[in-house]
Amino acid sequence: MSTFHSTVSRREFMRALGLTGAALGTAGLVAPVFHDLDEVAASTDSVGPKMPWYVKKREAYNPTVxxxxxxxxxxxxxxxKSWPYEKRPATPPEVFEEQMLKIDPKLDWKDPRRQAMQNGARASFSRSHTYGAWLGDLGATTPEKANYPSWQGNVDENHKLLTGAVRFFGSQGVGPLERDDKFMKMMFKKNGNTTYTFDSSISLAEERKLAGNVTERAIPSSYNWAFVWIFRQPMDATLRQAGGGGKSTRNPLGLAENWAMAISYNRLDMVEDRIQKFLRGLGYHGVAGGMSANLPGNSMAIMSGWAEHVRMGQPVSFPRWGVTVRGTYKMITNLPLPAGQPIDFGNYEFCKTCEICSETCPSGSIQRGDPTWDGNPVGNPAQQYGFLGWRTEFQTCPHCPICHRMCPFNALETDGYSFVHDVVKATITNTTVLNRFFANMDRTFKYSELPESGYWDVFDKHPVWGWDSRT
Known part of the structure; x- marks a missing residue:
């Protein structure tokens, strides 16, 4: 007779998770109770995205990292530019390919359907000259041009209106922040050949040519708010991305990040353009400029209450979608907005014991071990400092992107609406006791290892735009 049975009682097990008695009823595992609509309106939960019930809010600018x-x-x-760092040689493409063949032995890099999807996903990439423009479409209709009143609302009404608009345009929502001293520490001073300044003498943003090829982007001092807006990649295609490090005999097309990435950047440009035109139609303005303009979008996503910092360094993780979000684009605006707050759903702590992404990274670009204040020992001129986290070594990372598909937080949402997955997430949020166990479960059962070779079997069953709008 087997004796492999735990002597821990169910109550003791639940107590270890922090899910017994008062904890189960009052520790944030149930929805808050409101007695009337005034309490609903006054609730801080109205600021920021609607989150799963296990997610906790934290104080402003106090994220889990x-x-x-x-x-x-x-x-x-x-x-x-003067920061010394070690120049590392690129990892041969074959290293990435061998790693992928361990996951998907039937993968055929030469399958014509792969390039066909890539062609289609990139078809209308930035067709409009206003896509990716910092100022947006200056020809859009405004109250001044068409003689109608500007929109007037309080910060909560503005946030609700903006959220509805960006969701209609195709984003998952917005995370707002108010411009203050800590916000300005996240702001770019100079990025490449572009400088960013706030100017109290102007009412509309301006782009100015300076000496050489340097451009100054001047922002009116009345632009006191900013928001990040979120865009998911198609989930199934993302979890089947085949890693690659460039063209090779086996991979003549050189595809790595697949059409899930390509279609997302296409859509990101369109949504950004529409948001700027929407703001102009209200009588307000927003400066954007694509992925690398103004300030880091992932930092905005963390501070405004959408995501947590994780081991991959550059990507951030979301409670519902893990690291399958492609876009955290941002705008600085004169539309008054409330200030969001960081959240805690246990992902930062989970990363300390998991390490699946760094174990499977073919180029060794993802930092191993505990989080640090200084980043990788070899240094990197693009690294930021001042936080106890992880940094990716970008001079060796070819965006293959095996790490994106391997994160256990992706797998927890893939089969729909299973309650057991919410229990797992609630457990991770409330205690670190079982983090190593959950990570090892993912290693053993390989929840996130969906083969690309099986993608075409369900190709005609995917939801419109590649993700379920209910999530």
């Missing part, structure tokens, strides 16, 4: 704000300063590309 520790930040020493005295060390954080605006990114200046001129300062980073």
């Amino acid at each position: 520790p930040v020493d704000w005295s060390l954080v300063k605006p990114f200046d590309s001129d300062e980073r």
